[in-house]
Amino acid sequence: MRYGGAEGTLALQHTSLSLARGEFVAVVGPSGCGKSTLMKLVSGLWPSTAGSVTVEGREVDGPLSSVGMAFQNPTLLPWRNILDNVMLPLEVVEPHRRRLRAERPAYEAKARHLLSLVGLSGFERKFPHQLSGGMQQRASLCRALIHDPKLLMLDEPFGALDIFTREDLWVQLQELCADLKPSVILVTHDLKEAAFLADRVLVMSARPGRIIADHTVPFPRPRRLEDTYGAEFQALQHRLRAEISAARRGDSIGGEEVAHVG
Numbered sequence: 001m002r003y004g005g006a007e008g009t010l011a012l013q014h015t016s017l018s019l020a021r022g023e024f025v026a027v028v029g030p031s032g033c034g035k036s037t038l039m040k041l042v043s044g045l046w047p048s049t050a051g052s053v054t055v056e057g058r059e060v061d062g063p064l065s066s067v068g069m070a071f072q073n074p075t076l077l078p079w080r081n082i083l084d085n086v087m088l089p090l091e092v093v094e095p096h097r098r099r100l101r102a103e104r105p106a107y108e109a110k111a112r113h114l115l116s117l118v119g120l121s122g123f124e125r126k127f128p129h130q131l132s133g134g135m136q137q138r139a140s141l142c143r144a145l146i147h148d149p150k151l152l153m154l155d156e157p158f159g160a161l162d163i164f165t166r167e168d169l170w171v172q173l174q175e176l177c178a179d180l181k182p183s184v185i186l187v188t189h190d191l192k193e194a195a196f197l198a199d200r201v202l203v204m205s206a207r208p209g210r211i212i213a214d215h216t217v218p219f220p221r222p223r224r225l226e227d228t229y230g231a232e233f234q235a236l237q238h239r240l241r242a243e244i245s246a247a248r249r250g251d252s253i254g255g256e257e258v259a260h261v262g
Ligand SMILES: Nc1ncnc2c1ncn2[C@@H]1O[C@H](COP(=O)(O)OP(=O)(O)OP(=O)(O)O)[C@@H](O)[C@H]1O
Pocket: 003, 004, 009, 010, 011, 030, 031, 032, 033, 034, 035, 036, 037, 038, 207
């Protein structure tokens, strides 16, 4: 993937990734290695300059409205209350769009249920500016999940939050995923977050980005925050950190282009 024509920035090179249904994959790597570019390609927000992307058996050739997305900035619409923000994808994504008018009470109940799962019962009629950053991010997760996306794309969704709120949200996201079973791609700089949430952690090289390691995370689910202090969990984080440091310096990992671990 190259931005800006033949002489432009080569952001991603020889990148191949496949996700099983319901799998949770985290992508980590040095700053500027192409993680967000990968997300833009998978969600169809940016066309690839070579290669192809297939979601649900169909080649991606434009923005995918069926995919659920959440970013570092919650991007809630300030003039809509929380319930209406969460329900927004239902006004866009078929078949919900067609059914929304007739089945509004059922959809509204679903939105309220999702909000209750993330501790936002009672805030449905509040506006985004009346909520803290963490609460807005919870609402944005509900919005990403309201239309039952098969694929959930999360680009540093908790990056702007304090560590306590972040950890709360990891637990809530884990519960939501156990319930709704979407496939997930999470881009993060937080290695603890990657190891806590993911089934696999992919490490990318410095630009042009390539996937240089693919770790299976062996810890059973549901995972508890206490587990993150265990020796195995710490060892995985250290290994990821070492690989990213090596990638920043441009070293290869174990002499191999891609290491499959686990
Ligand atoms: N729209 C664009 N036009 C030109 N170059 C771009 C564009 N978007 C990204 N790039 C370049 O592509 C490379 C990869 O960017 P990308 O945002 O995907 O990295 P990243 O891994 O998500 O970075 P970070 O971890 O800092 O968020 C960078 O060198 C960036 O400058």
